[in-house]
Amino acid sequence: xxxxxxxxxxxxxxxxxxxxxxxxxxxxxxxxxxxxxxxxxxxxxxxxxxxxxxxxxxxxxxxxxxxxxxxxxxxxxxxxxxxxxxxxxxxxxxxxxxxxxxxxxxxxx
Numbered sequence: 001x002x003x004x005x006x007x008x009x010x011x012x013x014x015x016x017x018x019x020x021x022x023x024x025x026x027x028x029x030x031x032x033x034x035x036x037x038x039x040x041x042x043x044x045x046x047x048x049x050x051x052x053x054x055x056x057x058x059x060x061x062x063x064x065x066x067x068x069x070x071x072x073x074x075x076x077x078x079x080x081x082x083x084x085x086x087x088x089x090x091x092x093x094x095x096x097x098x099x100x101x102x103x104x105x106x107x108x109x
Contacts, residue, residue: 043051
């Protein structure tokens with residue numbers, strides 16, 4: 001316990017060490033992507049309303065794109081199944097006609 005007290009007393013604030021830590025002015029915000037609104041600048045009603053809906057644009061976009069992707073996948077699968085079914089029906093019809101042609105050719109000999 002005594003060791004921690006001694007080491008805590010030896011700590012010097014970073015500003016005294018000259019590490020170049022930036023200090024901010026009273027009206028300045030560091031690492032901010034939005035400008036600081038002054039008391040005289042009030043946001044318009046349009047901006048207030050849009051700021052409420054901006055939080056939903058990302059999730060809405062993801063859901064919309066997911067729905068379109070899902071629709072396209074289901075549509076492609078349905079189209080593939082229909083093509084396979086029609087191909088099977090045509091192959092059966094061709095096989096029946098070939099058999100009929102062979103029977104007629106054998107009957108003529």
